[in-house]
Amino acid sequence: MKGFIVSSIVLVTVFIFGSCLGPKKSLEEENVLIALSNIQRSLENNVSYEQFIELLSQTKVKIDILKSNSKNSPCFMGAVDKCYAYYATAGKAWKQKLTTTDEARKQDMDLTLSVLQSRAALSIQMAHNCYKN
Numbered sequence: 001m002k003g004f005i006v007s008s009i010v011l012v013t014v015f016i017f018g019s020c021l022g023p024k025k026s027l028e029e030e031n032v033l034i035a036l037s038n039i040q041r042s043l044e045n046n047v048s049y050e051q052f053i054e055l056l057s058q059t060k061v062k063i064d065i066l067k068s069n070s071k072n073s074p075c076f077m078g079a080v081d082k083c084y085a086y087y088a089t090a091g092k093a094w095k096q097k098l099t100t101t102d103e104a105r106k107q108d109m110d111l112t113l114s115v116l117q118s119r120a121a122l123s124i125q126m127a128h129n130c131y132k133n
Contacts (some may be wrong), residue, residue: 025131028066029076035059036083036124043117049094058086075130083123090116 023032047055049069063084066072090113097109 014121020105025076026066026069027059028062028069029072032059032062032066032080033124034126035062036080036087036120036127037093039087040121040124049091049098052094053091056084059084059087073130076127079123079127083127086116086120086123090120 035055036059039052039059042052042055063080066080067077093109093112093116097106097113100106100109
């Protein structure tokens with residue numbers, strides 16, 4: 001009888017503490033956050049356009065793998081989708097900057113890139129915040 005009571009107390013304790021911890025990031029979610037953060041760091045370290053596009057492509061594969069899981073957090077996926085969209089749009093602006101000869105247009109694209117990079121960084125933080133209690 002004592003063994004039953006002890007094991008019941010242990011099970012209840014584990015259940016209570018386990019439920020207080022809240023949901024954890026999956027490996028796929030962690031991989032996506034790492035990939036998005038790598039893009040951000042690369043932009044801060046003056047990555048080339050070609051390297052940026054390659055990082056973006058690799059990240060898209062990781063996002064697609066994550067989306068194949070039906071148990072994704074809507075909060076997390078919303079932030080990830082926004083972040084990826086900001087980077088994809090930044091890629092288009094960067095390409096436009098590289099192909100134009102108009103200096104005013106280049107300045108516009110620089111501003112656009114800066115704003116999109118900032119919004120992407122905020123989206124990464126939002127994704128992290130989805131798992132904070």
